[in-house]
């Protein structure tokens with residue numbers, strides 16, 4: 001028997017508005033996130049990330065479909081959300097209360113206040129020295145950190161974070177990413193994080209789903225998605241002759257200075273041998289791994305192209 | 309439950325500016341008033357002679373304070389206050405932190421309870437300050453301040469006091485019901501306050517409006533619907549507590565049709581209970597179906 005997934009989303013859709021103002025924000029999304037992974041939910045602005053997350057947290061009702069967390073239906077067995085910590089669309093708090101007071105209020109709301117834990121969390125997210133101040137005076141980054149502390153209050157098994165590094169400076173981003181990674185690696189937590197920052201997803205996530213215009217367009221391990229997307233860049237002379245030789249084996253394109261070949265690093269020796277056999281001088285062969293960013297852009301453009 | 313209640317309480321009391329201006333102002337104002345009058349009376353013999361035209365009783369003073377949250381003006385203040393508490397969760401986008409960890413109906417019920425308890429606490433404080441203050445002033449003026457405490461007096465007083473406090477609680481819940489509905493509709497504090505005021509305004513204007521409708525449609529008896537409004541019944545219960553008789557409300561619809569309403573205490577309590585159940589129920593019903601997005 002396989003382990004119950006941390007999150008299971010089936011055929012989830014959400015339509016806002018009626019008639020001409022109708023927006024299909026999320027369309028038949030189906031996903032399964034195993035326990036213990038850091039899962040990236042990647043998409044451009046307006047793709048439907050936050051809307052999906054709101055449905056996962058039972059904040060809005062799906063037009064269709066179901067969300068199960070640890071095997072429990074979030075609408076029908078709402079209590080399962082006590083095992084979930086979340087930040088949705090930026091952290092917001094009661095401005096007139098201090099950071100610590102805000103955490104205490106949230107802990108009491110969840111019926112489990114442990115002052116030591118509140119202090120420890122404030123320390124962990126680097127807010128201990130400002131915890132007595134009203135949130136009104138916090139910067140965006142400080143609020144985001146407080147949001148992370150709030151999400152961790154009840155020591156949840158699953159964290160759902162909507163753009164968790166939004167508003168942080170580069171150092172803060174790095175720190176928070178490491179923190180997120182360690183939550184999964186050292187504490188066995190499952191993390192679902194949305195982002196429009198591809199580098200972020202590439203750095204911290206095990207798996208990723210790419211959402212665009214409300215639909216999942218790709219899903220898989222970060223490494224698998226990138227595999228087969230490798231390219232070699234070849235500088236050789238004469239170039240047209242090289243192109244003719246390699247064109248028999250691989251897809252080749254030329255920009256007049258070098259050739260770009262859809263081949264992996266492993267193909268390089270074979271490729272060089274072919275060229276040398278045919279009397280072509282090889283100056284340089286560089287393996288170019290396509291970044292998630294390029295991949296993402298190509299996927300989004302591909303989708304846009306299909307639509308036109 | 310206790311934790312949830314305390315969380316709500318901290319949110320209500322912690323909004324110091326709003327709680328201060330709309331709630332604490334009553335006990336603090338009472339204290340300030342007593343101090344100022346006390347100083348004036350200590351200094352001026354004319355003031356000492358003229359301030360009280362007749363001796364007053366502590367039993368009346370303690371209960372009279374509770375008229376504030378039950379009259380139309382006091383209800384507007386309650387409405388503004390409760391509107392901030394309900395609509396604030398939308399405007400500050402804090403529902404999204406709170407809702408996933410709780411059942412929505414429980415959240416709403418506890419919010420109502422905490423609001424009612426908060427207002428009652430403030431007015432208990434005010435009534436103590438007011439009653440003690442009036443006692444001090446009576447002494448300065450050389451007036452008696454009865455009645456002497458006996459079992460009968462105490463039993464009678466306790467009954468009236470509890471009823472008055474319960475009425476203020478009810479009034480708060482009804483104001484909070486209007487405010488919650490307005491806040492859920494507009495999702496902003498200002499919108500909540502304005503729509504809430506509008507509902508209260510319409511309620512207060514209902515008597516002349518009904519009279520007009522009655523006249524135009526020639527069914528003058530329609531003015532009796534006014535007896536079902538919260539405002540009328542709050543005043544009626546107040547009147548029963550303070551003077552042991554019904555409030556007499558006369559509406560003249562036309563030359564022939566003139567109605568005087570007098571209703572029993574039980575009738576008003578029943579109507580108010582129906583309003584509380586209805587408003588809280590409607591709020592829960594709508595909130596359970598509502599999308600929390602902003």
Ligand SMILES: Nc1ncnc2c1ncn2[C@@H]1O[C@H](COP(=O)(O)OP(=O)(O)OP(=O)(O)O)[C@@H](O)[C@H]1O
Nearest residue numbers: 016023025044045046047048049050051052196601
């Ligand atoms: N309450 C709402 N009413 C109407 N339309 C909405 C509502 N919430 C979201 N939408 C629409 O749904 C679509 C998806 O929005 P969503 O907030 O989920 O995007 P997102 O992926 O989180 O984007 P971002 O990266 O900008 O946060 C958008 O077109 C948005 O305008």
Ligand SMILES: [Mg+2]
Nearest residue numbers: 049050089162
């Ligand atoms: Mg978003």
